[in-house]
Amino acid sequence: MTAASLPQFLQQYNIVAVLDASHPFAVEISQLAIATCKHQQIPYLRYERPQWNPESHSSSVIRHASTASTSHQLPTVSKSADSGQSQVPNPKSKIPNSPLLLDSFKSLLSSSYLAGQRVFLTTGYRSLERFKPWQDRAVLFARILPSVTALEAAIAAGFTPDRMIALRPPISADLERALWQQWQISMVVTKASGTAGREDVKRQVAVEPGVQLIVIARPEIAYPEQTSDLSVALEFCQSFCT
Structure with missing residues (x-):
């Protein structure tokens, strides 16, 4: 349309x-x-x-991601009122074994969180082009939909066949865990897609092997x-x- x-x-x-x-x-x-x-x-x-x-998966009314309760969320990147630049925690400090909520892909890619990490991207094929400049600074893996369009986008973004997998959701916790272990993943990037997008499964699995989960907040x-x-x-x- x-x-x-x-x-x-x-x-x-x-x-x-x-x-x-x-x-x-x-x-x-x-x-x-x-x-x-x-x-x-x-x-x-x-x-x-x-x-x-974490307390309820009910369909309670939420007006905006920015006004929803964030009592369960860990460090959130915010904008500086003076500079307008994203203020991120020092990525070289000890990263807690808990999800980190960032306000946008820009905040993630303008920081050094990904540097030197084995990163699994579960953000959809449309976002992969954003990560192309990071191909020589981190070991990136991607999960995409089993479609020609998604495959072409991944290849254009610099992903080689050994660093991508085509699967159609939903993905079980056991399969999610197996993929992370197979590729020795140290960091997973996903979107705040809710339980319908299996965000709960990624949060669950990330705690077990000590993988750092980064969640990109929904756009307002x-x-x-x-x-x-x-x-x-x-x-x-x-x-x-x-």
């Missing part, structure tokens, strides 16, 4: 409402849907899959209407049924 094709699609199929249930990191898709619905005056609701929570988007309650999303859809 594009800015030209989406309005045509909505008109062609007489769409009367849009429920945006795209991936938390699918920023362009959501922004396109929001702008188009506003222009077409079509009701819009964002269903945001719940953030990972100004959704006009948003819920993490599936029943609310269903009621929204049903309200337009005749």
Whole structure:
């Protein structure tokens, strides 16, 4: 879908409402849907899959990642009000055996966390190009979807066949653990995709072998209407049924 094709699609199929249930990191898709619905005056609701929570995996309402409770999160990278630059903990200090939440890929790649590490990237093929400059400063491995597009993206980003694996989720804890051990992984990079994205499995496995897990926080988007309650999303859809 594009800015030209989406309005045509909505008109062609007489769409009367849009429920945006795209991936938390699918920023362009959501922004396109929001702008188009506003222009077409079509009701819009964002269903945001719940953030990972160690105490409960229920579908409680979360308005924004930045306003959700972070009592369970460990060191978070923040922006300096004066310089606007990301302020990161000293990567040479002792890294705790617990997940580290960073606010963006930029914060990770502008630091030296990856230097000298055996890094397993489980962030999707679209992000691999970002890591290309790090190919000669760390040993990088990637998990991608079993598709030609994903394979081509990984190769273009400098990944050799022995440093990538194509698997379709969900990935069990046993398989996750086996991959990390096989490649002697010391650091894993993932996205805050919630339980639906198996973030809980990565957190679980990372504790066992002492691997450092780095979690990239969800990008903030100004959704006009948003819920993490599936029943609310269903009621929204049903309200337009005749």
